Amino acid sequence: MKNNVLLVNPWIHDFAAYDLWCKPLSLLTIASWLRSAGAQVSLIDCLDRFHPKLLARKPAGWLEQQSNDYYCGKFHKLKIPTPELLKSIDRTYYQYGIPENLFIEQLKSIPKPDVCMITTMMTYWYPGTLRTIELIKEVYPDVPINVGGIYPTLHYDHACAALPVDYVHKGAPDGRLCAFLEKYIDLPQPLSLYYPLIEPAFDLVHNTKSISLMTSVGCPFVCTYCASRYLQPTYKRLAVDEVIRRFEMYAENYGTEIIAFYDDALLYHAEQHIMPILDKWNAAHSGISFHTPNGLHARFITEPLANTLYRSGFKTLRLSLETTSSLRQASTGGKIFTDEIQRSIEILYNAGFKPENLYIYLLCGLPDQTEEEILADIHLTHKMGARIELASFTPIPHTTVWDTLAAQTNISAQDPLLHNKAVFFLTGGALSLKSMRALRNYVSKLNSSIA
Numbered sequence: 299m300k301n302n303v304l305l306v307n308p309w310i311h312d313f314a315a316y317d318l319w320c321k322p323l324s325l326l327t328i329a330s331w332l333r334s335a336g337a338q339v340s341l342i343d344c345l346d347r348f349h350p351k352l353l354a355r356k357p358a359g360w361l362e363q364q365s366n367d368y369y370c371g372k373f374h375k376l377k378i379p380t381p382e383l384l385k386s387i388d389r390t391y392y393q394y395g396i397p398e399n400l401f402i403e404q405l406k407s408i409p410k411p412d413v414c415m416i417t418t419m420m421t422y423w424y425p426g427t428l429r430t431i432e433l434i435k436e437v438y439p440d441v442p443i444n445v446g447g448i449y450p451t452l453h454y455d456h457a458c459a460a461l462p463v464d465y466v467h468k469g470a471p472d473g474r475l476c477a478f479l480e481k482y483i484d485l486p487q488p489l490s491l492y493y494p495l496i497e498p499a500f501d502l503v504h505n506t507k508s509i510s511l512m513t514s515v516g517c518p519f520v521c522t523y524c525a526s527r528y529l530q531p532t533y534k535r536l537a538v539d540e541v542i543r544r545f546e547m548y549a550e551n552y553g554t555e556i557i558a559f560y561d562d563a564l565l566y567h568a569e570q571h572i573m574p575i576l577d578k579w580n581a582a583h584s585g586i587s588f589h590t591p592n593g594l595h596a597r598f599i600t601e602p603l604a605n606t607l608y609r610s611g612f613k614t615l616r617l618s619l620e621t622t623s624s625l626r627q628a629s630t631g632g633k634i635f636t637d638e639i640q641r642s643i644e645i646l647y648n649a650g651f652k653p654e655n656l657y658i659y660l661l662c663g664l665p666d667q668t669e670e671e672i673l674a675d676i677h678l679t680h681k682m683g684a685r686i687e688l689a690s691f692t693p694i695p696h697t698t699v700w701d702t703l704a705a706q707t708n709i710s711a712q713d714p715l716l717h718n719k720a721v722f723f724l725t726g727g728a729l730s731l732k733s734m735r736a737l738r739n740y741v742s743k744l745n746s747s748i749a
Contacts (some may be wrong), residue, residue: 324499336486506552593618665725
């Protein structure tokens with residue numbers, strides 16, 4: 299029976315990358331979806347820092363040296379030529395992920411796939427996807443390839459032109475994708491309607507000490523710079539008991555110690571969702587620490603919620619502020635205002651959290667944003683007693699900011715490489731590479747001064 303499907307998470311090509319509990323969640327849910335119809339699924343994760351054969355090639359203690367206490371850390375990387383469009387940037391360009399010869403070895407070790415499915419993330423990482431395709435074609439030149447994920451969903455025409463594959467899919471798995479798959483594989487059962495919160499197939503990953511999880515998809519807010527609503531138009535969430543069941547299964551079957559929530563709106567209607575989840579978990583369990591790599595909506599933080607988060611073992615909380623400018627806050631969606639973030643920080647500290655548990659995201663490099671404005675954001679946030687994480691702005695198709703830029707510039711016709719967060723801020727003229735480095739160094743110095 300032709301039912302072997304290869305799922306691939308491609309390399310990152312960029313100036314910088316960091317593993318903040320990166321797991322290919324979309325591929326892992328697709329793996330479960332395919333298995334439910336009888337497919338035999340293989341996974342190659344090019345970003346797997348925990349691959350046993352990668353660790354066997356490294357000096358003893360390499361993983362520990364490259365990681366923090368919560369299993370986050372630096373990827374293996376290979377210096378590669380900088381794309382022509384980016385050669386003016388005085389930084390080194392890398393391919394992040396497992397070595398290519400290990401990737402080829404994995405390709406040759408699995409049953410020959412009847413079809414290959416590749417996911418994608420950032421639009422400007424597409425060269426890593428292209429390299430992945432090239433090597434798959436070297437080993438399996440006749441295997442049909444599908445590419446999906448964030449890049450083609452946001453930049454469909456560019457993906458179709460740039461990627462030499464059999465099918466480029468836009469959006470979540472649907473009838474179009476099923477029709478493509480059914481041309482090449484024979485499954486015992488028909489593919490069911492895809493559900494984005496289906497349980498991920500974590501048995502396919504090497505490190506389950508830490509697990510990334512989404513208890514909900516979608517976001518009720520519409521920020522002008524964010525494409526979350528476009529990527530997932532409907533807000534959906536798991537039932538409380540289903541989340542608890544998954545927690546228990548991860549702890550018992552996988553030895554999970556850390557869970558990172560990748561929800562876009564984890565605290566939305568907290569009294570109906572995350573609070574009862576944590577209250578039920580706390581009543582009978584312990585030993586797992588929780589983390590939030592995505593910025594939380596600080597507006598929803600109350601004293602009862604902060605106390606629940608602290609009792610539950612949350613170790614890192616990231617809050618989204620983005621800017622302290624009231625004008626920019628209102629014009630970008632109004633999801634948070636400065637007095638609300640200050641109140642939230644006070645509530646969290648009163649609940650027992652320490653500065654090392656809390657980070658505030660500030661956006662830098664927005665169109666027309668000056669160095670002086672960013673410094674004002676930094677100073678005011680620092681005075682609140684919280685550590686700062688500068689998040690570089692990148693323009694995203696299908697957002698209000700993108701549409702505004704498209705009306706003023708030729709951004710829609712540009713190669714997505716020019717939208718790299720390490721590059722785009724240079725196009726507006728308000729910031730230089732030198733000033734951005736100085737801002738980051740200044741933030742690092744301020745953060746180290748917070749006890």
